[in-house]
Amino acid sequence: MALAIFDLDNTLIAGDSDHGFGEFLVRRGLVDPASHRAANERFYRDYQAGRLDAEAYLAFALDPLTRLQPAELEALRRDFVAEVVEQWWLPAAAELLARHRRRGDFLLVITSTHRFVAEPICERLGVDDLIASEPERIDGRFTGRLAAEPAYREGKVRRLARWLAEHRRDLAGSHGYSDSINDLPLLEAVEHPVAVDPDPRLAAEAASRGWPVISLRG
Numbered sequence: 001m002a003l004a005i006f007d008l009d010n011t012l013i014a015g016d017s018d019h020g021f022g023e024f025l026v027r028r029g030l031v032d033p034a035s036h037r038a039a040n041e042r043f044y045r046d047y048q049a050g051r052l053d054a055e056a057y058l059a060f061a062l063d064p065l066t067r068l069q070p071a072e073l074e075a076l077r078r079d080f081v082a083e084v085v086e087q088w089w090l091p092a093a094a095e096l097l098a099r100h101r102r103r104g105d106f107l108l109v110i111t112s113t114h115r116f117v118a119e120p121i122c123e124r125l126g127v128d129d130l131i132a133s134e135p136e137r138i139d140g141r142f143t144g145r146l147a148a149e150p151a152y153r154e155g156k157v158r159r160l161a162r163w164l165a166e167h168r169r170d171l172a173g174s175h176g177y178s179d180s181i182n183d184l185p186l187l188e189a190v191e192h193p194v195a196v197d198p199d200p201r202l203a204a205e206a207a208s209r210g211w212p213v214i215s216l217r218g
Contacts (some may be wrong), residue, residue, distance in 0.1 A: 004100040004188070005160070008111035008118055009181040011196045012097075012125060014217060015088035018061060018113045019044045024080050029062050038185035048199065050181050054133070054150035058114060062135050065116065073116070074140075081120050087108040097125060100175070103110040108158060110186065112152040116142075131159050156186045181205070 009016040022040035025031045046052040047099055065073060097107055107127040111118050115132040122130045134148040151159045164170060176183075176190035181201035187193035195206035195213045206213050 002105050002175070003108055003169065003171060003190075003191060004097075004101075004105040004125070005108050005110055005174060005176045006097075007178035007180065007183050007186075007196075008109050008121065011177055012090065012093045012109070012216070013085060013088040013121065015085070016044065017085060017088075017117050017121060018057075020088075021086050021117050022061065023082055024084055025064055028076070030068075030076075036064075042146075050153075052152065052199070054112060054181075055146065056153070058133055058135075058146055058150060059144060061114060062144045062146075064144055065135070066144045070140040077116065077120060078115040080117070081124070083125075084091050085121055090121065090216045090218075092218060094125070096177075096216065097127065101126075105175070106169075108163075110151055112150060112156070112182075131156070131163055152184045155180050155190050156183065160186070160189070177202055178202070187211070189192060 006011065006012055019040060022036065026033045026037050043052060043057045043060065062129060068076070069188060100107055108129050108131065109118070109122050109127050110131040112133055115130070116135060116137050118130060118132045131151050133150045133152070134146060136143045136145040136147040149155045151158060171190055174190040175192040175194065176187050177194045177196050179196050179198050179202065181199055184202065184205060193211050195202050195211055197215050197217055198206060203213065
């Protein structure tokens with residue numbers, strides 16, 4: 001059973017769920033609108049440029065969650081998926097996942113987005129497992145700290161290596177899909193890398209290396 005490994009944001013869905021959740025918090029009045037939006041945009045620009053301080057961003061993104069009770073958080077997350085993520089759904093992405101499923105591949109998402117946001121999206125996608133940035137929770141409450149290395153850039157490869165060891169798997173016959181230059185280390189690690197609606201820097205890398213380039217946007 002080969003691995004089919006997918007980035008999440010702007011790959012399997014037509015938006016960035018981390019950035020979108022920050023905007024959702026603004027609209028719900030749960031954060032200061034001016035300062036939170038400004039920081040959210042600054043971090044997103046840093047991510048697109050490949051210079052994000054992932055730990056600083058995740059500290060920012062997790063801080064609002066520390067002020068809410070678990071039941072409030074679950075209701076908020078359900079609303080976010082229904083109101084925002086559903087608008088980013090890509091039928092072609094669902095079909096790509098289905099093709100790998102029919103082949104008997106194991107479907108794994110690796111995303112820098114923290115698990116609280118990514119998990120219900122991946123459940124909706126029907127993937128087999130998820131490696132995400134892991135927020136620490138104690139007695140059901142977020143602490144604002146991380147429980148593991150962020151799944152970002154080379155961190156994705158290191159987290160994947162630990163997952164492979166724990167599950168006694170390897171990358172023989174593996175496929176990897178991403179839109180972002182930040183995932184170049186991950187795409188270099190798999191046997192069959194594919195650029196999906198790539199940003200300009202990843203598009204250039206794919207062209208120079210002869211990697212397939214596909215679009216799931218229709």
